[in-house]
Amino acid sequence: MGISDxxxxxxQEMRKLIIGTAMDMFIxxxxxxxxxxxxxxxxxYSPATIYLYYKDKDELLYEVQGEAFAELYKAxxxxxxxxxxxxxxxxxxxxxxxxxxxxxxxxxxxxxxxSPMKAVSxxxxxxxxxxxxxxxxxxxxxxxxxxxxPGVAALSIWALxxxxxxxxxxxxIKVMHLSDEEQRALITNxxxxxxxxxxx
Amino acid sequence: MGISDxxxxxxQEMRKLIIGTAMDMFIxxxxxxxxxxxxxxxxxYSPATIYLYYKDKDELLYEVQGEAFAELYKAxxxxxxxxxxxxxxxxxxxxxxxxxxxxxxxxxxxxxxxSPMKAVSxxxxxxxxxxxxxxxxxxxxxxxxxxxxPGVAALSIWALxxxxxxxxxxxxIKVMHLSDEEQRALITNxxxxxxxxxxx
DNA sequence: AAACTTACTAAACGGTGTTTAGAAAATAAA
DNA sequence: TTTATTTTCTAAACACCGTTTAGTAAGTTT
Numbered sequence: 001m002g003i004s005d006x007x008x009x010x011x012q013e014m015r016k017l018i019i020g021t022a023m024d025m026f027i028x029x030x031x032x033x034x035x036x037x038x039x040x041x042x043x044x045y046s047p048a049t050i051y052l053y054y055k056d057k058d059e060l061l062y063e064v065q066g067e068a069f070a071e072l073y074k075a076x077x078x079x080x081x082x083x084x085x086x087x088x089x090x091x092x093x094x095x096x097x098x099x100x101x102x103x104x105x106x107x108x109x110x111x112x113x114x115s116p117m118k119a120v121s122x123x124x125x126x127x128x129x130x131x132x133x134x135x136x137x138x139x140x141x142x143x144x145x146x147x148x149x150p151g152v153a154a155l156s157i158w159a160l161x162x163x164x165x166x167x168x169x170x171x172x173i174k175v176m177h178l179s180d181e182e183q184r185a186l187i188t189n190x191x192x193x194x195x196x197x198x199x200x
Numbered sequence: 201m202g203i204s205d206x207x208x209x210x211x212q213e214m215r216k217l218i219i220g221t222a223m224d225m226f227i228x229x230x231x232x233x234x235x236x237x238x239x240x241x242x243x244x245y246s247p248a249t250i251y252l253y254y255k256d257k258d259e260l261l262y263e264v265q266g267e268a269f270a271e272l273y274k275a276x277x278x279x280x281x282x283x284x285x286x287x288x289x290x291x292x293x294x295x296x297x298x299x300x301x302x303x304x305x306x307x308x309x310x311x312x313x314x315s316p317m318k319a320v321s322x323x324x325x326x327x328x329x330x331x332x333x334x335x336x337x338x339x340x341x342x343x344x345x346x347x348x349x350p351g352v353a354a355l356s357i358w359a360l361x362x363x364x365x366x367x368x369x370x371x372x373i374k375v376m377h378l379s380d381e382e383q384r385a386l387i388t389n390x391x392x393x394x395x396x397x398x399x400x
Numbered sequence: 401a402a403a404c405t406t407a408c409t410a411a412a413c414g415g416t417g418t419t420t421a422g423a424a425a426a427t428a429a430a
Numbered sequence: 431t432t433t434a435t436t437t438t439c440t441a442a443a444c445a446c447c448g449t450t451t452a453g454t455a456a457g458t459t460t
Contacts, residue, residue, distance in 0.1 A: 032314075111367075111370070111372055112366070112370060114232075114370060115370065115371060115372075120371045124375065128375060131375045131376075146393075146396075146397055147393060148389075148393060151376070152389055152390050152393050154376075155364070155373070155376070155386060156360070156390050156393065156394060158367070159359075159360055159364040159367060159390065160356070160359055160363055161363070162363040162366070163358070163359030163360055163361070163362040163363025163366070164355070164359045166312070166362070166363070166366055167311075167358070167359060167362055170311070170312060170314060170315065171320045172311055172315075172362075173355070174324075175327055175328060176331075176351070176354075186351060186355060187355070189348075189352055190352050190355045193346075193348060194356060197346055197397045197398060198397060
């Protein structure tokens with residue numbers, strides 16, 4: 001049955017077209033400002049067509065989140081490569097913060113946006129993967145870290161990185177009355193001092 | 201002129217009615233799910249009336265943020281009372297996290313929500329106040345802290361607290377597969393270990 | 401009592417996510 | 431090849447949203 005094969009292929013291509021366009025627009029304009037109608041217009045289909053391929057806007061977000069987490073994981077693999085455990089951990093945190101700086105709108109929809117129920121109730125494959133990378137990086141460092149257990153260590157490191165980036169992205173660091181460049185420098189500085197603090 | 205006095209009073213009462221109702225609804229349903237139309241319905245006026253007292257929905261948010269920051273500051277004053285600098289700093293961070301746990305929707309609109317331009321461009325009186333409290337609490341601790349300067353110290357402490365609460369509120373800690381209670385306990389634990397880390 | 405000012409709202413504008421009913425095109429069967 | 435069936439798409443509508451406009455009704459002043 002060659003025809004139904006092609007149809008399946010075309011269906012997958014359409015899904016890719018939609019999700020690719022959605023991702024572009026989420027990155028450029030943010031999730032909230034991107035409407036189903038805008039996406040439809042860009043791909044030259046009617047809005048209703050999108051609903052033949054995705055259940056609702058949340059499902060679009062869910063898919064884009066998946067791709068974004070895959071990108072984060074790739075960044076980890078590329079940038080946290082040291083064979084020395086503590087150095088690898090440092091590279092990992094730097095990589096995380098760098099990702100936030102370079103892809104603020106992706107970071108936003110991954111970690112800040114109110115997540116669709118699907119993402120929090122069912123499991124979240126590509127997110128788990130990145131979190132696993134953190135856990136696996138921490139584990140061999142435990143004897144050199146001033147944390148009581150890996151759970152606390154993971155959450156502490158993640159929370160510090162996330163806190164810095166999300167305060168920056170959502171412009172709350174403005175209360176410190178610093179320029180954009182000064183804010184970035186201070187954040188980098190704060191990361192480095194934190195990494196020094198946690199060492200035994 | 202008694203009449204214009206009364207009119208002014210009535211005007212202020214109307215503003216209070218609107219902002220009070222808005223705050224209630226922001227707390228119960230969140231900012232995004234609360235519509236001008238719903239607020240108008242609850243106070244039994246037409247939606248257009250609200251625009252005679254507030255420029256737009258952002259201005260409502262701005263005002264509620266102000267009140268929320270005032271509440272946070274009150275919490276600080278009540279709970280961070282020690283005369284011993286380091287102990288006061290610990291009380292402050294605990295107070296911050298407690299505020300987040302107890303008023304998640306207020307915390308959300310203060311620190312997580314995309315803030316209206318007014319809040320970030322002009323100054324933000326009640327937010328400055330709370331941030332000042334942090335700076336003033338940190339300053340006398342500097343000789344006992346493992347930070348190079350107060351700016352880094354302030355941002356580090358804030359980012360850790362904010363990171364924990366915002367990951368919790370936006371349900372990202374779910375990747376750790378813990379119950380709500382376990383998550384809260386882990387957060388408290390992480391705060392305590394952090395406070396231990398930063399001590400000289 | 402008439403003129404003026406203030407307080408309010410009905411209705412509309414242009415936007416949103418989403419659903420429905422029906423048209424058009426592609427495929428299968430005759 | 432023509433008819434029947436399935437698949438693919440969209441126009442239009444529904445129920446919301448924030449906001450503006452134009453006009454009504456009430457209160458105040460002259």
